[in-house]
Amino acid sequence: MVAESGQPHRLAEVLDAERDRLIGRxxxxxxxxxxxxxxxxxxxxxxxxxxGALLPVVTLDAELxxxxxxxxxxxxxxxSRSRARQGFSPTETxxxxxxxxxxxxxxxxxxxxxxxxxxVLAFSALLDTLGLWTFETYAAAREELIKEQSEQLLELTxxxxxxxxxxxxxxxxxxxxxxxxxxxxxxxxxxxxxxxxEHAIIDITGVLAVDTQVAQHLLKTVVAARLMGAECxxxxxxxxxxxTIVALGIEFGDITTKATLADALRHTLQREGVVVSRGARDRxx
Amino acid sequence: MDRVPILKIGDMLLVSIQIDLQDQSVLxxxxxxxxxxxTTGASGVVIDISAVEIVDSFIGxxxxxxxxxxxxxxxxxxxxxxxxxxxxxxxxxxxxLGDVRTALDLDRGIAVLQSLTARRxxxxxxxxxxxxxxxx
Numbered sequence: 003m004v005a006e007s008g009q010p011h012r013l014a015e016v017l018d019a020e021r022d023r024l025i026g027r028x029x030x031x032x033x034x035x036x037x038x039x040x041x042x043x044x045x046x047x048x049x050x051x052x053x054g055a056l057l058p059v060v061t062l063d064a065e066l067x068x069x070x071x072x073x074x075x076x077x078x079x080x081x082s083r084s085r086a087r088q089g090f091s092p093t094e095t096x097x098x099x100x101x102x103x104x105x106x107x108x109x110x111x112x113x114x115x116x117x118x119x120x121x122v123l124a125f126s127a128l129l130d131t132l133g134l135w136t137f138e139t140y141a142a143a144r145e146e147l148i149k150e151q152s153e154q155l156l157e158l159t160x161x162x163x164x165x166x167x168x169x170x171x172x173x174x175x176x177x178x179x180x181x182x183x184x185x186x187x188x189x190x191x192x193x194x195x196x197x198x199x200e201h202a203i204i205d206i207t208g209v210l211a212v213d214t215q216v217a218q219h220l221l222k223t224v225v226a227a228r229l230m231g232a233e234c235x236x237x238x239x240x241x242x243x244x245x246t247i248v249a250l251g252i253e254f255g256d257i258t259t260k261a262t263l264a265d266a267l268r269h270t271l272q273r274e275g276v277v278v279s280r281g282a283r284d285r286x287x
Numbered sequence: 288m289d290r291v292p293i294l295k296i297g298d299m300l301l302v303s304i305q306i307d308l309q310d311q312s313v314l315x316x317x318x319x320x321x322x323x324x325x326t327t328g329a330s331g332v333v334i335d336i337s338a339v340e341i342v343d344s345f346i347g348x349x350x351x352x353x354x355x356x357x358x359x360x361x362x363x364x365x366x367x368x369x370x371x372x373x374x375x376x377x378x379x380x381x382x383x384l385g386d387v388r389t390a391l392d393l394d395r396g397i398a399v400l401q402s403l404t405a406r407r408x409x410x411x412x413x414x415x416x417x418x419x420x421x422x423x
Contacts, residue, residue, distance in 0.1 A: 191371030198391055226374040231367065231389035231396070 013121035014060045016109065024105050025050055031101035036094060049098070052077055056102075056132075060125060078132055082139040092140040096133040103129050160186045162193040169201045169270050170194065171263065175208030183219035187226060194232045201270040202227055205263045207238030217252040224257050233273070235259070237266035291316045293323050299331035299400055300324065300362075301393075305338045313349050320353060324360045330407075331400035332357050335393055337368030347377050351385035363388065363403050367396035 017024065029046045036045070055074040078099075085095045103126045110118055160182065165171045172190050176182075190202055204220065206212070220236060227234040237260040239247070247254075260266040271278060289312055294301040300323060302316065320332065334353065339346075354364040367390045377384075388403075390396035 187375060188371060191374060194391065195371060200391060200395070222375075222378045225383070226371070226378045229366075229374040229377055229384060229389055230369045230371065231391045 011060070011121065012113075012115075012118055013106075013110070013125055014057070017057060017060060017106070020109060021053070024102075024109065025053055027105040027108065028053070028102050031104055032098040035097050035101065036090070039090070040088075045098075048081055052081065052099075053102075059128070074132070075135060078135055079139040082136040083143050086140050086143050092137050095136045095140065099129060099133045099136060156182060156185055160189055162189050164197065164199070165203070165267055166271065166274075166276070168197075168199045168274060169203065169267065170197065170199045171203040171205060171267075173205045173208065173263075177210055178212075178216045178219060180215070180219065183216070183223065187219075187223045190223065191226060191230060194227060194230060200232050201273065202232055202234045203263065203266040203270065204234060204236050205238040205266070206236065206243070207240065207263070209238075209243070212243050212246055212252075214250055214252060217247065217250075217254075221254070221257065233258075233270075235266045235269060237261070237263050290319070293319055295323075295327055295329065298327075298329055298404070299333060299397070300327065300329045301333050301335065303335040303338075307341065308339065308346050308349075310345055313346060317349070317352060317356065321356055321360075324357055324362055328360075330362055330404045332362055332364045333393065333396045333400060334364065334366045335368050335396075336366060336373070337370065337392070339373060340370065342373050342376055344380050344382060347380060347382040347384075350387050351383075354385055354387040358386075363400060365390055365396040365399050367391070367393050 025046065028049050029042060032049065033040070033042055033045050052074075055077045059071050059074055082092075082095050086092070106122060106125060110122055159175055160172065163171050163173070170190065170193055172186060174186065178186075186204075190204075193199070194202060204223065206220075209216070224234040224236070235258045236254070239259060239261065258266075258269065260269060268278075289306045291302060291304055291306065291308075291312060293316075294303070300320070302320065306312070323329070324332070332353065334350065350364075350366055357364050365388045366384065369389065388399055390399050
């Protein structure tokens with residue numbers, strides 16, 4: 003192997019020649035940090051693959067933007083992702099990479115020529131970059147997971163339930179933001195069309211806080227339902243929230259609001275002309 | 288330019304919009320409708336927009352214009368079958384339909400018109416006869 007300067011790259015030669023010994027030592031060092039949670043065979047296979055991808059880039063600079071390092075990066079990303087899934091912390095994954103430093107320095111300890119020293123230094127800088135790259139991949143994988151989960155949560159937390167023939171209800175729980183209200187609005191309006199319901203109740207008992215923006219979103223939903231020919235009631239306004247709404251000076255206009263879901267249901271049943279009455283109780287039971 | 292047909296059913300007019308509305312056809316519709324209401328003396332107008340997928344502010348204003356126009360002939364207007372996406376768009380545009388009534392579908396729209404005209408004639412309609420009894 004020859005470096006860009008034309009000089010033979012001594013470290014690369016050593017790495018190539020001592021491949022098996024180095025991988026063995028690397029596995030040993032990395033394995034001790036993982037405390038037996040990964041079998042030696044598995045670990046050695048992972049590290050051998052990594053080593054194979056690492057060799058061609060040793061002679062390059064520590065910066066990993068060349069085309070040659072794409073393979074190495076992809077392999078590291080895979081490793082980091084699978085480790086993250088197995089429950090390893092990013093530190094453990096990175097220290098697996100850093101363990102090679104010690105293995106190499108042990109091997110080159112006897113050679114004290116300045117050339118080798120410089121090369122080992124460059125090599126450890128390369129390994130640092132790789133370790134950081136595993137961190138980055140780990141964080142990215144986590145971000146992806148969080149994004150997926152929050153999307154699922156968005157779908158799950160906005161159910162549209164049918165309370166009565168022609169009466170739908172949306173129990174809202176948690177915090178309302180623009181994205182969520184958009185989903186609620188769309189789902190509710192779709193459900194109104196699908197079921198041919200003329201009444202909808204938005205229950206905000208589980209909503210932690212109402213500010214001007216949330217109120218604005220609620221108003222928009224009610225107006226949109228009205229445009230489609232349905233009536234929308236807001237229920238479950240808690241005392242503290244009522245105070246906030248008044249303090250903020252939010253006007254609900256001619257939109258019907260009720261204290262509880264039961265009140266809202268009674269109101270809609272009245273509008274539908276449904277009479278609910280208490281029958282004679284069956285005392286023989 | 289496509290013209291929107293205006294159909295007469297009983298003493299009401301049915302406008303079923305099945306085409307992509309352009310400003311020209313909206314203007315033509317308004318003219319035709321005014322003509323038709325005055326000649327037939329209809330007491331109500333039902334505008335079915337269940338096939339309309341795209342609206343802009345001009346079309347949004349059309350409903351209010353038609354409503355106030357028919358009001359001059361003493362006819363009520365009901366807009367039926369608005370799609371959710373259209374409703375959201377109109378709200379986002381900040382448009383209100385004025386005193387236009389709305390209904391979920393054509394059936395309910397006609398029922399609304401009938402109860403309105405009946406009320407105006409001073410009759411009572413037995414609409415609320417479906418009472419459900421719950422024992423508890």
